[in-house]
Amino acid sequence: ELKVEQNPLFLSMQEGKNYTIYCNYSTTSDRLYWYRQDPGKSLESLFVLLSNGAVKQEGRLMASLDTKARLSTLHITAAVHDLSATYFCAVPQGGSEKLVFGKGMKLTVNP
Amino acid sequence: DAGVIQSPRHEVTEMGQEVTLRCKPISGHDYLFWYRQTMMRGLELLIYFNNNVPIDDSGMPEDRFSAKMPNASFSTLKIQPSEPRDSAVYFCASSRGQDFKNIQYFGAGTRLSVL
Numbered sequence: 001e002l003k004v005e006q007n008p009l010f011l012s013m014q015e016g017k018n019y020t021i022y023c024n025y026s027t028t029s030d031r032l033y034w035y036r037q038d039p040g041k042s043l044e045s046l047f048v049l050l051s052n053g054a055v056k057q058e059g060r061l062m063a064s065l066d067t068k069a070r071l072s073t074l075h076i077t078a079a080v081h082d083l084s085a086t087y088f089c090a091v092p093q094g095g096s097e098k099l100v101f102g103k104g105m106k107l108t109v110n111p
Numbered sequence: 112d113a114g115v116i117q118s119p120r121h122e123v124t125e126m127g128q129e130v131t132l133r134c135k136p137i138s139g140h141d142y143l144f145w146y147r148q149t150m151m152r153g154l155e156l157l158i159y160f161n162n163n164v165p166i167d168d169s170g171m172p173e174d175r176f177s178a179k180m181p182n183a184s185f186s187t188l189k190i191q192p193s194e195p196r197d198s199a200v201y202f203c204a205s206s207r208g209q210d211f212k213n214i215q216y217f218g219a220g221t222r223l224s225v226l
Contacts, residue, residue: 033214042202043154043217050212088154097142097206097213098167101154 002027002093006102014110016078021105023072023089032065032072033090033099043088079109115218117203123224129191132221135184136205144215145178145188146202154202160186161208193225 003026013019023032034046047056049065049072056063060083062075072089086106090099116135124130136143144159158168163180171178175194180186190197200222204215 031213042219043204045214045216048212048214092209092213096167097144097161097208098156098159099213099215100156103153 002029002091002100004089004091004100004102006087006089006105008105009103010106010108012108012110013076013079015080018075018077019079020073020075021087021107023074023102025070025089025091025100027094028067028070029091030067031092034063034072034074035088035090035101037086037088037104039085046087076107081109081111083107084109115203115205115216117201117218117221119221120219121222121224123226124193125226126194127192128225129189130193130197130223130225132188132201132203132223134186134188134203134218136186136203137216138184140205140207140216142206142208142213142215143180143186144204144206145186146204146217148200148202148220149198157188190223193223195225198223198225 005024007022032049035043036046037043047063052067054065060077065072086104088101088104090101093100118133142161145157146154148154157170158178160180178188200220202217202220204217206213206215
């Protein structure tokens with residue numbers, strides 16, 4: 001059974017600081033998804049990583065995928081308050097369209 | 112496109128009542144997913160459809176839950192009878208499948224409270 005684990009689950013950081021969050025998964029997959037959820041809102045797609053070594057960047061966020069280590073990282077550069085949200089990673093199960101989501105990492109960026 | 116549309120946005124009902132949640136996927140999307148989100152269990156896939164046919168319903172918690180997709184533009188998730196433990200946010204999502212990276216687009220969700 002595919003398990004997707006994120007750490008940390010909660011992160012409070014100061015504006016301007018950098019940080020990396022992690023997503024591990026238990027079975028082979030060559031793709032991984034990152035989503036963002038604002039409080040009380042829906043999930044919004046951030047990144048799709050489709051192969052080993054894939055790197056995607058959008059603003060202050062950069063995501064990468066290491067399929068051999070079954071690990072994805074989401075790096076935050078010079079955090080700003082607007083990045084405060086919950087970030088989920090998700091992995092397809094068995095090559096299907098079914099996604100298994102991690103529990104999410106709640107990020108709070110303090111002024 | 113208007114995105115995935117769910118209704119109602121909020122539903123408050125009493126234990127034992129029937130609840131029906133509705134979803135209109137993005138036009139042209141072949142896949143439709145129903146998720147449930149709670150603090151305790153996170154985001155769980157309940158069922159998904161491809162071309163209106165249920166593919167995987169292994170996440171449906173019990174027989175009280177049923178889902179249908181009578182056509183490409185409409186799906187329902189029904190709970191009968193409802194119980195307090197069904198209280199959660201239910202999301203519908205749609206996608207064009209793996210050939211298009213399988214990016215799932217989520218609706219705004221239905222917040223269900225069963226008293």
